[in-house]
Amino acid sequence: MPLERASAGLPRAQTADRPLRVADVAMFYGERSGGIRTYLEAKADYARRTGRFEHHLVVPGRTTTSVGAGRHEQRSLRLAASNGYRLPLGSAGLPATLRALDPDVVLLHDPYWTPRLACRAAHDVGATVIAVHHSSAALHAAGLPGPNGVYTRALRRWYRRAYGEVDAVMSVVDSGIDTRRSPTLALRLGLDPAFGPQPAAQRGDHVLYVGRLSREKGLRELLEAAAAAAQPWPLVLLGTGPAGDTLRERARQLGLSSRVRFAPYLQDRHELARAYAGARCVVLPGAYETFGLAALEAAACGVPVVTAQCTPSAALLGGFVETFRAGDPTELLYAIERARRTSPDPRSAAALARTYAWDATLAAELDDLERVADRR
Numbered sequence: 451m452p453l454e455r456a457s458a459g460l461p462r463a464q465t466a467d468r469p470l471r472v473a474d475v476a477m478f479y480g481e482r483s484g485g486i487r488t489y490l491e492a493k494a495d496y497a498r499r500t501g502r503f504e505h506h507l508v509v510p511g512r513t514t515t516s517v518g519a520g521r522h523e524q525r526s527l528r529l530a531a532s533n534g535y536r537l538p539l540g541s542a543g544l545p546a547t548l549r550a551l552d553p554d555v556v557l558l559h560d561p562y563w564t565p566r567l568a569c570r571a572a573h574d575v576g577a578t579v580i581a582v583h584h585s586s587a588a589l590h591a592a593g594l595p596g597p598n599g600v601y602t603r604a605l606r607r608w609y610r611r612a613y614g615e616v617d618a619v620m621s622v623v624d625s626g627i628d629t630r631r632s633p634t635l636a637l638r639l640g641l642d643p644a645f646g647p648q649p650a651a652q653r654g655d656h657v658l659y660v661g662r663l664s665r666e667k668g669l670r671e672l673l674e675a676a677a678a679a680a681q682p683w684p685l686v687l688l689g690t691g692p693a694g695d696t697l698r699e700r701a702r703q704l705g706l707s708s709r710v711r712f713a714p715y716l717q718d719r720h721e722l723a724r725a726y727a728g729a730r731c732v733v734l735p736g737a738y739e740t741f742g743l744a745a746l747e748a749a750a751c752g753v754p755v756v757t758a759q760c761t762p763s764a765a766l767l768g769g770f771v772e773t774f775r776a777g778d779p780t781e782l783l784y785a786i787e788r789a790r791r792t793s794p795d796p797r798s799a800a801a802l803a804r805t806y807a808w809d810a811t812l813a814a815e816l817d818d819l820e821r822v823a824d825r826r
Contacts, residue, residue: 470503470820473551473577475544475568476559478535479509485743486559486584489639492808493815494520503816506551510536514543522547538563545571553577554823557620559584561612569615578823581613582637583621587628589738592666618822622741622762635818639743639763640811644719645750646803647796651727656684656711657786658729660722660744661736663691663712668735668758668776670700675735675783677704683790688713688725726751731789734761737776745771746806752799754789756782766806769795 479487490507497505497520504520511523524543526536538544541564548556548571556572558565559582572579587609591601609628618634619625626632657676661667669687676685687697687710694712701710716722726732732748733756739745742763745755749770757764758776772789774781 468504469501470555470816470823471506471551471553472497472503472819473506473508473548473553473556473572474559475508475548475556475563477510477538477563478560479507485639485741488642488743490559492640492642493812496809496812502813503819506553508544508547508551510538522551541567544568548572548577549575555580555819557582558616561609565612566615573615578618579616580618580620580635580819580822581616581629581631583619583623583625583629583633583740584637585740586623586738589666589740592738593664595665620818635815635822637741638811638815639741639746639806640808641747641750641803641806642719642808644723645726645747646723647750647752647794647799648724648727649796651724651751653730653794654684654728655730656686657790658686658688658725658732658748659735660688660725660732660748661734663687663689663694663697665693666736666738667691667693668737668782669693669697671777671779671782672733672735673697673700673704673706673710674779675786676706676709678779678783679787682709683730685710686713686729687711688716690715722747723751726753729753731756731772731786731792733782733786733789734758735782736761739763746802750799750803750806752794752796754792754794756785756789767802769798770802 474490476486476490494505494507497503506520508522510526514525516522524538526538529535529537544564545567548568552575554577556577557580569579587602587605590605591598594601606628610630613629613631619631620635620637621633622637701707726748731754734742734745737758739761742757742761745757745763748755749767755767755771757771757773759773760776764771764773772785774785
């Protein structure tokens, strides 16, 4: 379905009375793609409810089409069945869609989907382009088998080229090491209303991990920590991913088969909130989390959390979090044991849920986008 250019080619000044028009471009937008999808769906919902801005989401799909108001799919091939990622076909579709949408602001959520062509198309219609630095070269390299150092250097070269023509960078971490561009805007992530104290939930004895089952998530270290524990606490790994079979085999080798349970991804956020609240503690053992949304969600449900010291969301969690030096199974085990002895604090959890509610988070982001768009 072809798009019609919304402003009929009028100069930007003549369309200034309309709400800010924002286009989010995201290649890694699968059925189970975690934090990015959560953020983009919350943003689209906020735009619909408040009318404060006009939102468009451009993602890979089966065919090139507009699916309902504000969603635009580009023809692609299925890339990963475990999370629904798709690989866009060709390089002309995305620039054409951006020119037709005539946005004020374009946010590129990864550096891989023809970023330079997308940037030039956005600039052709006077839009401000923001690269959203969700990830890092080190994280991507850690997920690949082989020489991490070689991959990291190659990916950083790619990032620097991809971000070369953008107007601003949005990130929760220092993006300079990857892009030689410091963040202009803060990347804010928030909480769905489902995540808050769960008074009806009964706290179990198990340790819970929620997320993708992949090399870079620190799950081998988590299994080693479980094997070394003096008390045989149960471990639940909730999610899917390419390392699932490898992790099952490693659990068997460590004698953990009876203690480790692999559970499927939970799409319903209310079910996920109950899963958090039913755990003794929630663990994010990876060294490369670029935010750690699961930690914030779990803490808002009143659950003690364990993360690496370098996980950005750890700084937001106060007394809910125990930290450890990334990559050290012994320190990870000590942090888990401390968290397991911690009592839930429903009052502080409720305050956390209010502070990081999506409406407040997205209102602050919109203020940033309006300010940056006015600079051009």
